[in-house]
Amino acid sequence: MSCTLGEVKNRADFIIYWGGNPAECHPRHFTRYTLTQKGKFLPRGRKDRTMVLVDIRETMSAKAADIFLQVRPGKDFEMLTILRALVKNQKVRAEAAAETGLTLEQLQDLVNRMKAAKFGVLFFGMGLSMTRGKHMNSAAALTLAAELNAFTKFVAMPMRGHGNVTGADVVMRYTLSYPFGINMSRGYPRFNPGEYSTVDLLVRGDTDATIVIGADPGATMPKPAIEHLKRTPTIVLDPKVTHTSKLSRVHFTTAATGISAPGTAYRMDEVPLPLRPALKSPYLTDEEVLKRIITALQKKPAWQPAVKGGEQIA
Amino acid sequence: MSTAVTPEPTKHELHVVKHAVCTFCGCVCDDIELHANEERIVETKRACILGESWFKHHTAERLYPDALIDGKEATYDEAVEVAADILYQAHMPLVYGLSNTTCEAQRQAVWLAELVGGVIDSHTSL
Numbered sequence A: 001m002s003c004t005l006g007e008v009k010n011r012a013d014f015i016i017y018w019g020g021n022p023a024e025c026h027p028r029h030f031t032r033y034t035l036t037q038k039g040k041f042l043p044r045g046r047k048d049r050t051m052v053l054v055d056i057r058e059t060m061s062a063k064a065a066d067i068f069l070q071v072r073p074g075k076d077f078e079m080l081t082i083l084r085a086l087v088k089n090q091k092v093r094a095e096a097a098a099e100t101g102l103t104l105e106q107l108q109d110l111v112n113r114m115k116a117a118k119f120g121v122l123f124f125g126m127g128l129s130m131t132r133g134k135h136m137n138s139a140a141a142l143t144l145a146a147e148l149n150a151f152t153k154f155v156a157m158p159m160r161g162h163g164n165v166t167g168a169d170v171v172m173r174y175t176l177s178y179p180f181g182i183n184m185s186r187g188y189p190r191f192n193p194g195e196y197s198t199v200d201l202l203v204r205g206d207t208d209a210t211i212v213i214g215a216d217p218g219a220t221m222p223k224p225a226i227e228h229l230k231r232t233p234t235i236v237l238d239p240k241v242t243h244t245s246k247l248s249r250v251h252f253t254t255a256a257t258g259i260s261a262p263g264t265a266y267r268m269d270e271v272p273l274p275l276r277p278a279l280k281s282p283y284l285t286d287e288e289v290l291k292r293i294i295t296a297l298q299k300k301p302a303w304q305p306a307v308k309g310g311e312q313i314a
Numbered sequence B: 001m002s003t004a005v006t007p008e009p010t011k012h013e014l015h016v017v018k019h020a021v022c023t024f025c026g027c028v029c030d031d032i033e034l035h036a037n038e039e040r041i042v043e044t045k046r047a048c049i050l051g052e053s054w055f056k057h058h059t060a061e062r063l064y065p066d067a068l069i070d071g072k073e074a075t076y077d078e079a080v081e082v083a084a085d086i087l088y089q090a091h092m093p094l095v096y097g098l099s100n101t102t103c104e105a106q107r108q109a110v111w112l113a114e115l116v117g118g119v120i121d122s123h124t125s126l
Helices: A005-011 A029-034 A060-064 A076-087 A094-098 A104-116 A135-148 A165-176 A198-204 A223-231 A286-298 B049-057 B076-089 B103-116
Strands: A014-018 A050-055 A067-070 A119-124 A153-158 A209-213 A234-238 A250-253 A264-266 A272-274 B015-020 B032-036 B041-045 B067-069 B072-074 B093-097 B119-122
Touching: A005 A029, A005 A119, A014 A104, A029 A119, A050 A060, A050 A104, A067 A104, A076 A094, A076 A104, A076 A135, A094 A104, A119 A135, A135 A153, A165 A264, A165 B103, A165 B119, A198 A223, A198 B093, A198 B119, A209 B076, A209 B103, A234 A286, A234 B076, A250 B076, A264 B103, A286 B076, A286 B103, B032 B049, B041 B049, B067 B076, B072 B076, B076 B103, B093 B103, B103 B119
Parallel strands: A014 A050, A014 A119, A050 A067, A119 A153, A209 A234, A209 B093, A234 A250, B093 B119
Antiparallel strands: A250 B067, A264 A272, B015 B032, B032 B041, B067 B072
């Protein structure tokens, strides 16, 4: 269950940020969408809203929060599960609550506030989705928000990072029916994170060529993954010569998205926005380079999924 | 065009782009005002610190060759041929990234993955 940031601005009187540091990573999130803006149903803006920050350390964002809850590292899933139990009025032992680094009273107070809210939002960042528990944490956060709807309106939204990563999810969803990690080697889409996700593929050495568009895995990925990118032919499309370009066979310089390349980008709440580039690039856009590669590929005999003894191999 | 004469930053008339969209982070703020000349963005209004450095960091200068093959300068056409060959010959090619690009390019990337029977994945899986 989610909503647009416009709805948050106009309606949300209770906002939780979990495992994120918007003050430094999404600097205008507070001022443009969530906290300080006056909304249709929140005429006094910040005064009408309550903000809770849950994180393992007191970041810059804690200054903007009404309540800061410091969860013990790696105990997010436990904390979410206790909150879900408390939402349903189940008994929770004080020692179980203490495991999370917080007291039962603090957690009960949070649950009371969540239930009393008119419109609550839970924004969760990479501190939740990329640490111990990973997608189980995200699932628990989404379930908590869903279950709160028995009492009030409550939504959850991931704090997406890199520009148009939301667009990638949306485009893959409406073309291939899954959001990421999709294998087309049998001619139809198969989805299995952990098997077809990039880091896993590269670390296991399953791929024999890579084309990287608007990313720099050579600077961010674990070493065995980078080693595999070096070992196999890699193609890069980027406005700059990146770390990945340096270990790749082919590099294309392309126009910078939104600065000199036009197109569409999705905001983290899945609202598409048309880009208005201010500069004219001397380079081709990613779109144009990909189109040319596709045209070159189409001149070759069509690829068919491999078939051996009546059984498909991939 | 690439003659880098910096002392007099080619004072072409500055043009103003209103409601420009910043694609640095997931907020995708669409209320930015940009003042730019032919070569670079010189002023940003309403952008945050991250947005401002994002806009000022990218210019329309020709700092790199169109393409590189094995580290050597090449034309787009040459690089396209080599890239197509690599992807065509691969049994399990991977199309990766897609964050810092437009939805239009993402559509092409999906088509490419389908055409070569590969895996397509984004930053989401990290």
